[in-house]
Amino acid sequence: MAGVVKSAGTGSELVLLDVFGSPFAQRVRVALAEKGLAYERAEQDLAAKSDLLRRSNPVHGKVPVLLHAGRPVCESLAILQYLDEAFPGTPPLLPPASDAYARARARFWAEYADSVHLCGKRLWLKAARDDGEEVVEPEARAEMVAVLRVLEAELGEKEFFGGEAFGYVDVAAAPFAAWFLTYERHGGLSVAEECPGLAAWAARCARRESVAANVYPPEVVYELVQEYRQWVLARK
Missing domain, CATH: 3.40.30.10 (Glutaredoxin)
Structure with missing residues (x-):
């Protein structure tokens, strides 16, 4: 839909x-x-x-x-x-109101997903050098891998964070999956190797119509980040 x-x-x-x-x-x-x-x-x-x-x-x-x-x-x-x-007549994102615990967990993990973006920004900004040389910042890389592994552990063997259904946490986190390529290129890591379950989840999300139509492809995200990094360096 x-x-x-x-x-x-x-x-x-x-x-x-x-x-x-x-x-x-x-x-x-x-x-x-x-x-x-x-x-x-x-x-x-x-x-x-x-x-x-x-x-x-x-x-x-x-x-x-x-x-x-x-x-x-x-x-x-x-x-x-x-x-x-x-809009209660539309497909719900959160678990049913009768399950207060599941709703609280969903809210927690959706907020935690923001950590991916925050860690990622530190990763590709710290890799920026005035002389154009690309150097991986070890602490930022380690922090990113740790956050991704925590998310993967929560996902477990489920298709989506909401179980079989694409739900609130998936909607919150799916746009960040398009940034994985950028994190890999600036952090010297492979999401597929470090967190294969999360990488598979990202691929499932990308095939979903709502995500494909509204989230930029990874290569486009990478190019946007390069433009922003150049702007940051020019201001130093």
């Missing part, structure tokens, strides 16, 4: 403020696709933030922000939970 993205200015009940390449915005797009919800996508320029973005997220001024009938919901995981509650 895929969500329908309307053209800007069509007066959609749901409007997503996001920016290209953001894995956190991609989370929301994957969720909307899984639920089959139509929405309008409003691309933002974070270098020159619009009045709409500043009004919608006055605390952080970040994307994603979901506007539902004009009312803003901020932060990607909060948006995912909101979609479950606001």
Whole structure:
């Protein structure tokens, strides 16, 4: 099932403020696709933030922000939970409300998935050198492998973190899987060798329509990261 993205200015009940390449915005797009919800996508320029973005997220001024009938919901995981509650007739992401423990675990592991992105950023930023030489930072590499192994242990033998069903934790973590190639090239590691179960999960996610349509391919992510690294080095 895929969500329908309307053209800007069509007066959609749901409007997503996001920016290209953001894995956190991609989370929301994957969720909307899984639920089959139509929405309008409003691309933002974070270098020159619009009045709409500043009004919608006055605390952080970040994307994603979901506007539902004009009312803003901020932060990607909060948006995912909101979609479950606001649209109960759509396929759920979280476990059933009757299973409070399973829901609490899902929320915990979705938040833990953010560690992949945070560790990964340290990995490819620390590998950046003014002279262009690529040097792996051992501590950042070790930290990344440790985080991936913790996630793999939680996945276990299941198809998805939600079991047989693609659910809340999978939606939260799937956009980060597209960054594995970048982590490998800057960290001197192989996800398939270090965490074969997690690599297989990533491949299953990539074949899912909602993910394939809304998450950038690994090579595209890698090129975007190279552009950002060059910008960081130019500012030193």
